[in-house]
Amino acid sequence: YILDGVVPNESLLGITTSEGKLNAANTLQLGVNACSDCPPPIAFTVDNTTPFSAEINWSVVDGASSYDLRYREKGASNWEEISSVFPSYSLGSLLACSTYEVGLKSNCTSGNSDFGFAQNVLTTGCCELPELISADSEGDNVFFTWSEDEFVSTYLFEYRLLGSEEWISETLTENNYVLTEVTPCISYEARLISMCVDFNSESEISDIIVLTTECGSCTGSGYCSLEDVLDNGSEWLDSIAIGDIMFKSGKDENAYGNYLGGPSTSLLRGSLVPLTLVPGFTSTVYDEYFTVWIDWNNDEMFDEETELAFESTEPSSQEINGTLFVPETANLGSTRMRVIMNFDTKQGPCGPGTTAFRFGEVEDYCVEVTNINSTNNLLDGLEISLVSNPIVEAINFDIISESSIELRAGVYMIDGKLVLSETWITSAGNTNHTLDATQLSSGLYLVNVTDGNRSSTYKIIIL
Incomplete structure (x- = not known):
């Protein structure tokens, strides 16, 4: 029946065996006709569909003088029946964007067939999801x-x-x-x-x-992409706190968090900025290595020699706390910061493509590099200044405060390593506080003073 069911095509005469287009519905109908004196139409096509109508067309069954058609909305219990129709019928008064079941049976002189298997018909007019x-x-x-x-x-x-x-x-x-x-x-x-x-x-x-929105070089297209490079199915960068950024991102899609234009912070030239990086795990914990890269010169690249702002000292499954130093030569304005958490080993800002760079997560942020705060005011009603600089044996602070407040001072080497810290309660009014610096070697240091909310940083020389 395969060749008997072919739809002739004059352009194929003498070229192909079939000399036309194969038609599976015709072939099946011929097979069904051979098995029954009055079979139902084996299949039908749906044409000229609108929101409220659909045209049903089917092949003629040998011996059939007419056909009955029945339809119902999918899920309904009762059928609507239409008697004595011919091999084309237009259903009307349908509902838009609805599915109907349609079945056919043949009426022959020798008797009538049962209704054949129902086919689904979908009307148009669906309110499509916009792209x-x-x-x-x-x-x-x-x-x-x-x-x-x-x-x-x-x-x-x-x-x-x-x-x-x-x-x-x-x-x-x-x-x-x-x-x-x-x-x-x-x-x-x-x-x-x-x-x-x-x-x-x-x-x-x-x-x-x-x-x-436009963000200067921070949102430039020149940065290397690390989207969909890592696998964060079991481990990810759960939250960060860097300067004013305190953000819980959780597990990012494709192991990459694009937070450009999202949480941001100002980074003062010449200052030390505290940071906290927290890993997240599904169940089993793993040792992770953390790095923070900042494009200090706005060239849309992360230089591995000069723009590694922070790295953990060793792999750890615990929260990481540290500081990053903002160079005085950093370009002012908005730039990109990239935070990477990678399983067990340190990796570069663009990923080396090795098997070691497989598990973890990457997040990008915009940060604003600003000039050093000249007033050294931590908050309204609190001002701190150095009594003298260079320093000999002691670091002396002159403090003017409207109320009693707890302060913490940290002394750091230029690479960000903490070498001395002290916490004290200052009284209201004009007071003085001294840090013993006799254990520190001669050289250049950074002193950071904070009340727990904001901080001021000073560059000092110890003689």
């Missing part, structure tokens, strides 16, 4: 564009700052939206819903996209 085609930042504007659909009446466009809980909603008739006067170097989330008023339906919510 975000583009989201671009230009100056202080953000442009969003998405796909159009003939059945969509309006779009519900929602956006918010990354990390915010409240969505801002806009009902639109066009397939685009412009967000104006945006803040530089900040991330927005956006999503869409299609509203089909004619069919009283709406689409699902689209996936959320994240867009970062």
Whole structure:
């Protein structure tokens, strides 16, 4: 029956054995006809589908004088039956974006067949989920564009700052939206819903996209990418605290967290910045190696000699605490910071592609390099200054405070290593505090004083 069911094609005459196009439905129908005096149509096609109608077409059954058709919305218990139709019938008064079951039977002079197996028919008019085609930042504007659909009446466009809980909603008739006067170097989330008023339906919510507004070299395209390089199925960078950034990211998709325009901090030239890095695990804990890279010269590369801002001393499964030093030669303005957690070994900022660089996570942030704070005010009502510099035997602080407060001073070598620390309670008014520096070798040091919220850093010379 295979060749008997061929649909002839004149262009294939004398060229192919079939001299036409094979048609599986015709072949099956011929086979069924040979087995029964009055078989039902074996299959049908659906054409000219609209939201409210569909045309059903089927092949003629030998011996059949007419056909009966039945249909129902999928899931319904009762059938609608139409008698004595011929090999084409248009179903009307259907519901948009709905699935119907359709069955056929043959009426022959020798008797009638049973209804054949039902096939599914889907009407159009579904309120389709829109596809975000583009989201671009230009100056202080953000442009969003998405796909159009003939059945969509309006779009519900929602956006918010990354990390915010409240969505801002806009009902639109066009397939685009412009967000104006945006803040530089900040991330927005956006999503869409299609509203089909004619069919009283709406689409699902689209996936959320994240867009970062222009951020100088921090968001430049020259940086090497580490997205989808590592495996964070069992271990990841759970949270970081660097300067003013205190952020719990959890497990990032594709082992890469793009937080450019998200949590940020200011880094003062010549200052020491405290940091805390916390790993996360599914169950078994592993020793991890942490590194922090900062593009101090804004060339969209991480120099392995000069831009390794912090590295852990050894692999550990515990929280890592330390400090990073901001060079006085660092370029001012926004730049990129990359935090890497890698299983067991130290790796470079772009990954060497070795088997050792397999497990862990990478996160990118924007940070702002600023000039050293000249006032040395920690908070309103508190001012600290050095009595003298260079230093001989003791470091003396002059303190003016409106209230009693706890202060901590740390003395660091230029590479960030802590060599001396002390905590004390200062009284209200004008007071003086002295740190014994007799155990320190001559040279250049950094002194950081903090009240637990903010800090000031001084460069000192010990003679």
